[in-house]
Amino acid sequence: MLSEGRKKSRVTLLDVARHASVSRATASLVIRKSPLVSTETRAKVEAAMEELGYVYNMGAARLRADRSLTIGVVIPNLVNPFFTELLAGIETVIDAAGMVVILVNSGDIATRQETLLTRMREHGVDGIILCPAAETGPLLVERMVEWDLPLVQVLRRVSDDCDYAGVDYAYGMRQAVNHLAELGHRDIAFAVHGPVHSAYQERIDGFCEAMQARGLDPDNIIRVPNQIAAIAAAADLFTSGSRRSSAVVCFNDVVALGLSAGFYDLGITIGHDFSLVGFDDVADAEAMRPRLTSVATFPVAIGEGAARLLLDRLAQPDLAPRKLVKAPQLHVRQSSAHWNKGDGGRVKNAG
Amino acid sequence: MLSEGRKKSRVTLLDVARHASVSRATASLVIRKSPLVSTETRAKVEAAMEELGYVYNMGAARLRADRSLTIGVVIPNLVNPFFTELLAGIETVIDAAGMVVILVNSGDIATRQETLLTRMREHGVDGIILCPAAETGPLLVERMVEWDLPLVQVLRRVSDDCDYAGVDYAYGMRQAVNHLAELGHRDIAFAVHGPVHSAYQERIDGFCEAMQARGLDPDNIIRVPNQIAAIAAAADLFTSGSRRSSAVVCFNDVVALGLSAGFYDLGITIGHDFSLVGFDDVADAEAMRPRLTSVATFPVAIGEGAARLLLDRLAQPDLAPRKLVKAPQLHVRQSSAHWNKGDGGRVKNAG
DNA sequence: CTGAAAGCGCTTACAG
């Protein structure tokens, strides 16, 4: 009830100790739930804290103990639902560990990322989960080591000397390509977009290898724009011209959503006239009509995994670098259908 | 190049001062960019910082200066794209002010929100932007005042004694209803879902008033499920039974997306057989086919506004409570169409 | 413009 003048004189641990007639050290032990304190004393101190309206001052504790119970999360993009789910997974685990997330957005710009990492360091975060911006070099990881700042890379990696939580993109691509090949497709395109980074490259490589393993031509890789409306407008790249394809694997579900709209505008029915496979399997895949066949990459689980890697490293700084590479999983829905090679024509949806 | 033993003996401001042959106070002034220091001295100190690899310790500064350059953001839900955009707006402004966001997710659970607010307070945040969880009482704001912790409510409000940044939901509803009424619709339903809070209530009230102002029956308010697949399965609530409607206003675009899928499954063509108006105008509205008519609520701008309100309050704590209520804006696309009253039948899309 | 000193609120050995 001391709301008067709280600003001026905040209740301190010493006040609590005096009120409970114990020493400051004892009060500190109670707060940190040490077993060295008798139940009786503990109760007395807790009552005093309650009565005085004591608020623990993490700032002071962190200065002395050199830990902040704070971790930094650097994400290249806050609008893509994929990153949001990743973030949700991270937040859940960090929160459960009694820690707190400082979130920043690099906008996928390496120079900005520099600034932000410096700022995180000044704020004294205990560690960092980073999805490296495009163009990030491997020196970044070296610097973090020099800074003695525990780091886990997530989704993209720039160095092998550092923890990493991500997705087996090559395996995902293999599933997508095999699925379409088994439906009879031979002219399969790959629609990509966005900045170039390890996850981009792994998807490209995975697509090419999977196509070659099937004896198919892997060269039909087409870049589309970033904005959804522009992607839709680019749909005719796949259905007209010299490189007509009967199916397209998409870099992610954003591309799939855009192309799906574009095909609709062209009067082409997905899952009938043309097959489409997305990547990530965000919520929209199930909401689209026809429903989108997509390769699930489980962003929430990746986020949780990344957070656990970091927690482990904080506990054991000398652990060798670890990798958590999650296997994606194809969800077959309605947007992919049989292709009749016999006459090169279209057959009924078999999804 | 002092990477050896950095852990043990970190470079401190006193080291910098000595290295530059000035006092600690002077070094501190340089860091805080005070104009009281000569250019020459400043350069000397900056060179020393560079040479020694000095890292500013916010933790120590905050303890002494009683500010943390940190603000807490409490969001009920990280997966809804609407909140993500809101967050992006907040982050941009806070970042530009040289501050940093601590993000937590209340899951729309009031008790969890309590815990999180306490934790934020212990972490010493300078202020909080809160989208109150459902069931949050007005006492929460009183407590924050008692805690002397600056607060701005965003999107939902539980008290008028506190800054608020949000949307004029009633005006948005009026636009949606008027649009449909002008197209000839009379049996207009309102599809709602999710937890009950001020924004929910304002939308309900806004819908009812708008309908009454048009002389239409406002009682056709129907609750649908929260998950998108379940919303789709509930689409027949609007097209069968005693209360058939010809158009539906949706609580948000998630509902619109779900119902759109459900109508597709029922063989009903949006923008032709039935009209649909969404709310929020997230990116998906433009990506859907037919494109979704929706009331834009500009979440990024709201986030920016909320962050500015908080920054202003930090600068001037005694300001009277302020409200930033943004006017939403109807975007007419293809999902809403003329309705021919004459024979109660369907006419061609006029979107 | 600079120096010496006190203090923010906690934790950590170190004796008892």
Add this chain to the structure above:
DNA sequence: CTGAAAGCGCTTACAG
């Protein structure tokens, strides 16, 4: 189990 003391790294008056 408890007390007295030092110190984490900064900022802030206060004299000069």
